[in-house]
Amino acid sequence: xxxxxxxxxxxxxxxxxxxxxxxxxxxxxxxxxxxxxxxxxxxxxxxxxxxxxxxxxxxxxxxxxxxxxxxxxxxxxxxxxxxxxxxxxxxxxxxxxxxxxxxxxxxxxxxxxxxxxxxxxxxxxxxxxxxxxx
Ligand code: HEC
Numbered sequence: 001x002x003x004x005x006x007x008x009x010x011x012x013x014x015x016x017x018x019x020x021x022x023x024x025x026x027x028x029x030x031x032x033x034x035x036x037x038x039x040x041x042x043x044x045x046x047x048x049x050x051x052x053x054x055x056x057x058x059x060x061x062x063x064x065x066x067x068x069x070x071x072x073x074x075x076x077x078x079x080x081x082x083x084x085x086x087x088x089x090x091x092x093x094x095x096x097x098x099x100x101x102x103x104x105x106x107x108x109x110x111x112x113x114x115x116x117x118x119x120x121x122x123x124x125x126x127x128x129x130x131x132x133x134x
Contacts, residue, residue: 027112030105038096041116048096049089055117057085065114072110073103 031039031051038048062068075083079096099106 025105025108027108027110027115030101030109031112034099034101035109045093048093049086051113052116054086055113055115058114059117061085065111068114069107069110072113073106076101076106076110077103 035051038046039054040046040050042052043050058068058072062071071083071085076096076099078098081087081090081095084090101109
């Protein structure tokens, strides 16, 4: 147990540079296990909106990664119409059920979701600047 805690501690320390390789809490792995039944990463959708367009929406809505990730982690824990960034999706797919994971796991997977916006690089960024300029 002590060793595990130490490993997690080290994972946090080195998280910026080496997260993908060494962190035992891997966002993609959490996604594959807990989210991919309903969410595809790219369109077409399965039972819920695909992750990449959702990530783009989060980038449009929140200025900083910390804000976006905190909002998302809270949403995963207790989805509700008021906090949804895409209320249309609730009408189309129904409300997402709460995810029963630890706060740390929710944050890890939320960070992974946030980072999926990078796949649409130019497009996401362009739109974000567009919004800021309005
Ligand atoms: C049982 C199916 C199901 C599972 C499992 C599921 N989701 Fe969802 N998710 C949905 C549906 C349906 C929506 C759209 C309605 C809504 O926003 O509640 C949604 C919405 C979302 C949104 C948009 C939230 C917002 O702010 O509007 C994100 C991001 C998301 N899911 C990520 C995840 C992640 C990450 C996991 C795994 C930890 C996960 N989902 C697991 C069905 C699911």
